[in-house]
Amino acid sequence: MNAHTHLVARYFDAWNETDAVRRRALIAETYAEDARYVDPMLESQGHARIDAMIAAVHERFPAHVFRLSTDIDGFGAYLRFSWDLVGPDGGVAAKGSDFAVVDATGRFASVTGFLDAVAQPA
């Protein structure tokens, strides 16, 4: 088991948590204070802005969940893993891959996401 399995599991828990209080706790557990998240459509830095970003994704994709779709590959402080964004009907709305850097406290210093596939609107 990769040393960062727990971190990545909690990272997806944060993305999927709809309770604001629990989500803030998960974000604090998984991201450094000044952590930066960036992907082709989103960008944020720091716990409060990451929280607002995730809340906005929940508004855009209600009842969807992010699920790890690959093993976690990594070495040293560098990780990569992929995910599916799954809708309430079980359909995959999007697939992506994240590249992440872990800091000395064991939290993400940065996460850079790439899109692997996006479902076409029906």
Next chain:
Amino acid sequence: MNAHTHLVARYFDAWNETDAVRRRALIAETYAEDARYVDPMLESQGHARIDAMIAAVHERFPAHVFRLSTDIDGFGAYLRFSWDLVGPDGGVAAKGSDFAVVDATGRFASVTGFLDAVAQPA
């Protein structure tokens, strides 16, 4: 065509160049002065050390070449692309994927490599 196609082509030219003078010129063209390269087996920072690292790979894998094996995907300053390390017999010795950050001068500030597959010794 991705805006960084030329940069990535020159990056592979640098990896494949066996002439020391031409390789140093390609490294200066593609990497920032203090650029950092890291993968599961190699790590170097700055033009001179990147050059020594590539020379060491040539000693380890004589007559092999790195070839881009995917499109270049990216947004903003962030790129990802994959490669094959091809031996003189045409066999693929290793496959990998690089995640790179481009600086304001259009050169790599950092490249982080992951291994996708490694051929078993015969």
